[in-house]
Amino acid sequence: xxxxxxxxxxxxxxxxxxxxxFFIPDGKVGILLGPNxxxxxxxxxxxxxxxxxxxxxxxxxxxxxxxxAKRMFAYVPEIPSMFEALTVREHIEYVRKAYDSxxxxxQVEEMLKRFDLYDKQDKLGNELSKGMMQKVSICCALAINxxxxxxxxxxxxLDPKAIKELKDMVLELRNTGVTVLIxxxxxxxxxxxxxxxxxxxxxxxIGSYRKDEVGEKDxxxxxxxxxxxxxxxxxxx
Amino acid sequence: xxALLYLTKxxxxxxxxxxxxxxxxxxxxxGAVLYAVFILVMxxxxxxxxxxxxxxxxxxxxxxxxxxxFLGNFVSYSSKKGVxxxxxxxxxxxxxxxxxxxxLLHSAWMNYLMSVVVGILFFISGVTVFQVAVWKMLLFFxxxxxxxxxxxxxxxxxxxxxxxxxxxxxKWIGRIIKAFLVGVALFIVMYFRKYGVSLESAFAxxxxxxxxxxxxxxxxxxxxxxxxLGPSSLNMVxxxxxxxxxxxxxxxAWRMKCEGGYYxxxxxxxxxxxxxxxxxKSGEMVIxxxxxxKKFRRVNDNFNVTGARAIFYRQLLEYKKEKYFVFSKMTLxxxxxxxxxxxxxxxxxxxxxxPEMFLLGIIAYMTLILTGYLGKWENELKNPYLFLIPDSxxxxxxxxxxxxxxxxxxxxxxxxxxxxxxxxxSPFQVIMAILIYTVLQANRMYTKVVAHCLLxxxxxxxxxxxxxxxxxxxxxxxxxxxxxxxxxxxxxxFVFPIILIYSIIITVIIGLLASIRFHSMEQLG
Numbered sequence: 001x002x003x004x005x006x007x008x009x010x011x012x013x014x015x016x017x018x019x020x021x022f023f024i025p026d027g028k029v030g031i032l033l034g035p036n037x038x039x040x041x042x043x044x045x046x047x048x049x050x051x052x053x054x055x056x057x058x059x060x061x062x063x064x065x066x067x068x069a070k071r072m073f074a075y076v077p078e079i080p081s082m083f084e085a086l087t088v089r090e091h092i093e094y095v096r097k098a099y100d101s102x103x104x105x106x107q108v109e110e111m112l113k114r115f116d117l118y119d120k121q122d123k124l125g126n127e128l129s130k131g132m133m134q135k136v137s138i139c140c141a142l143a144i145n146x147x148x149x150x151x152x153x154x155x156x157x158l159d160p161k162a163i164k165e166l167k168d169m170v171l172e173l174r175n176t177g178v179t180v181l182i183x184x185x186x187x188x189x190x191x192x193x194x195x196x197x198x199x200x201x202x203x204x205x206i207g208s209y210r211k212d213e214v215g216e217k218d219x220x221x222x223x224x225x226x227x228x229x230x231x232x233x234x235x236x237x
Numbered sequence: 238x239x240a241l242l243y244l245t246k247x248x249x250x251x252x253x254x255x256x257x258x259x260x261x262x263x264x265x266x267x268g269a270v271l272y273a274v275f276i277l278v279m280x281x282x283x284x285x286x287x288x289x290x291x292x293x294x295x296x297x298x299x300x301x302x303x304x305x306x307f308l309g310n311f312v313s314y315s316s317k318k319g320v321x322x323x324x325x326x327x328x329x330x331x332x333x334x335x336x337x338x339x340x341l342l343h344s345a346w347m348n349y350l351m352s353v354v355v356g357i358l359f360f361i362s363g364v365t366v367f368q369v370a371v372w373k374m375l376l377f378f379x380x381x382x383x384x385x386x387x388x389x390x391x392x393x394x395x396x397x398x399x400x401x402x403x404x405x406x407x408k409w410i411g412r413i414i415k416a417f418l419v420g421v422a423l424f425i426v427m428y429f430r431k432y433g434v435s436l437e438s439a440f441a442x443x444x445x446x447x448x449x450x451x452x453x454x455x456x457x458x459x460x461x462x463x464x465x466l467g468p469s470s471l472n473m474v475x476x477x478x479x480x481x482x483x484x485x486x487x488x489x490a491w492r493m494k495c496e497g498g499y500y501x502x503x504x505x506x507x508x509x510x511x512x513x514x515x516x517x518k519s520g521e522m523v524i525x526x527x528x529x530x531k532k533f534r535r536v537n538d539n540f541n542v543t544g545a546r547a548i549f550y551r552q553l554l555e556y557k558k559e560k561y562f563v564f565s566k567m568t569l570x571x572x573x574x575x576x577x578x579x580x581x582x583x584x585x586x587x588x589x590x591x592p593e594m595f596l597l598g599i600i601a602y603m604t605l606i607l608t609g610y611l612g613k614w615e616n617e618l619k620n621p622y623l624f625l626i627p628d629s630x631x632x633x634x635x636x637x638x639x640x641x642x643x644x645x646x647x648x649x650x651x652x653x654x655x656x657x658x659x660x661x662x663s664p665f666q667v668i669m670a671i672l673i674y675t676v677l678q679a680n681r682m683y684t685k686v687v688a689h690c691l692l693x694x695x696x697x698x699x700x701x702x703x704x705x706x707x708x709x710x711x712x713x714x715x716x717x718x719x720x721x722x723x724x725x726x727x728x729x730x731f732v733f734p735i736i737l738i739y740s741i742i743i744t745v746i747i748g749l750l751a752s753i754r755f756h757s758m759e760q761l762g
Contacts, residue, residue: 084323
């Protein structure tokens with residue numbers, strides 16, 4: 001589970017995230033929706049421990065800055081950055097060592113095959129295309145065997161097969177009790193994945209929906225219903 | 238920690254493998270190492286020849302080095318820029334369950350390596366050049382590689398990972414440290430201004446008791462006094478204070494709680510560093526790591542032109558929006574070089590009776606050797622729209638570089654007029670020199686394009702620059718030779734016009750060759 005309480009983050013005088021709170025239980029997929037600059041990536045970076053912030057972030061009930069919490073969560077950033085002199089396989093090996101991961105060699109190979117990286121595992125970081133880097137980033141996150149996984153705009157740069165695999169993978173993780181948080185502005189990509197959605201506008205969460213409450217209602221409709229109502233001065237949903 | 242060691246080990250092995258696959262880079266590394274050894278041997282001989290080859294000579298060098306290293310480390314660590322992180326650290330290392338302190342200490346391995354290399358160099362030179370006993374130099378090496386590294390690591394940890402002290406207070410601590418360091422530097426400058434720069438004053442400086450009393454850095458120097466010159470009450474007390482400081486700071490750093498607050502600054506630094514590397518790789522003159530966000534002026538100009546001319550007018554519009562219009566770091570550098578060299582070289586130039594020839598030499602240096610001059614035109618080649626404009630490649634080349642010619646003309650005016658006035662060169666020759674400078678800069682630009690076409694990216698920017706300079710020297714050398722011959726045999730006044738006309742012809746030919754590059758975006762190399 002992922003628990004955010006009163007999270008705020010400022011860059012100088014600019015308040016990027018303003019007292020945001022939300023909760024995603026085990027085995028649920030939360031999606032953070034919102035326009036560019038709403039503060040989605042800042043929240044993800046705060047959870048990943050890359051930014052200073054005020055408020056509390058809990059991973060399986062443990063403060064996110066503690067090493068025990070870090071051992072349980074994986075992070076796929078919006079823009080992947082590889083170590084130039086490390087091969088694809090070595091990136092994964094590093095992650096396994098750093099997290100003391102129980103993931104086996106066979107599982108790694110299966111993962112590489114699934115994302116079409118098996119024949120590219122000896123390629124160096126600086127020889128990879130943006131899409132390939134994103135796939136490596138996803139494989140590294142999976143090699144952690146996480147309890148909570150953060151995905152920041154994960155579909156950008158991926159080919160259709162990889163997008164399909166990623167979607168399947170998210171559903172598989174959910175079914176094994178993993179908490180997933182996806183930040184995106186591509187609504188159609190997460191249509192069939194979400195359980196809870198949080199909509200952001202101007203540094204704040206303006207509302208949330210649970211899938212089991214809204215039934216078969218379209219994600220697009222829900223999103224625009226909420227943002228339009230907020231823009232016209234309506235109450236938070 | 239084993240994951241970080243794995244990271245460093247694999248990166249090192251893969252880099253070596255990569256270098257072995259590219260014999261050119263391996264040859265460059267071997268050449269650089271041999272050159273460094275040559276320089277060190279020469280320096281050793283120089284030290285002996287100026288009678289500096291004694292224990293006190295070594296102490297003087299070590300004192301300056303300690304002060305320099307101390308200044309550098311403190312300034313960089315207090316601004317959280319002393320440890321090189323990569324963007325991949327923010328992706329893979331910072332979120333991982335590894336202690337932030339361990340990450341910091343591990344990531345600074347380059348800093349430790351530097352200290353060890355310097356320690357080895359001091360050891361070798363101490364035994365061979367400065368005739369110090371081996372056991373003393375061993376002790377010296379251990380002090381540098383153990384005590385100093387422990388102190389450096391502790392200060393690094395303290396300044397980077399201190400999450401309890403608010404950022405504003407940390408900023409002030411950094412400022413106070415910087416002020417202290419500037420004070421130390423000013424003191425040294427004042428000392429040598431008062432007593433003059435000589436062997437005697439240098440030796441008197443290291444003997445001056447106040448030096449060893451400066452907190453931390455002076456105490457550090459006192460340890461070297463103790464090892465190299467033997468015990469005295471002052472150096473023993475100061476050395477003890479140093480040892481206590483090291484132990485105290487180690488304990489403080491050890492006990493400090495750190496949850497990775499520095500990751501935010503480190504990730505920002507990593508992005509800036511990667512950007513700086515990218516800019517420097519693309520041939521730009523990069524001075525600082527942090528690039529400030531550019532502010533542009535509001536300009537509402539409209540231009541109504543078609544075809545390749547639009548490239549020039551777009552560049553003009555961009556320059557109008559810039560704070561200093563077409564004036565850049567290069568203008569400032571040209572001004573600096575002109576003011577400095579016109580004063581420094583005045584006597585030799587005037588005594589020769591041909592100061593205009595000195596000016597030609599300086600122009601040749603500025604255009605053939607000096608690198609790092611990147612204008613907007615190089616970015617044009619990276620822009621696909623350039624190739625889509627329905628116009629001829631020659632026109633595209635001309636209008637892409639026209640603004641650079643204007644900038645070169647301005648720089649040429651600054652350079653040549655200053656030299657002309659200072660060295661009393663005739664106005665005709667000054668005008669000729671300005672034109673030659675402008676044409677040679679154009680020649681430089683076009684030759685660079687040709688060199689890139691010939692080599693592709695195989696030798697990198699430095700390789701391309703070397704080949705460019707070689708091509709330019711070969712082609713232009715012929716004209717200079719003819720001009721010199723005519724100058725000495727017929728009339729010296731012909732030198733400038735011959736060089737100018739010859740350079741124009743060569744530049745037009747190279748320009749036509751370079752225009753091929755404007756046909757399609759694909760590289761020829």
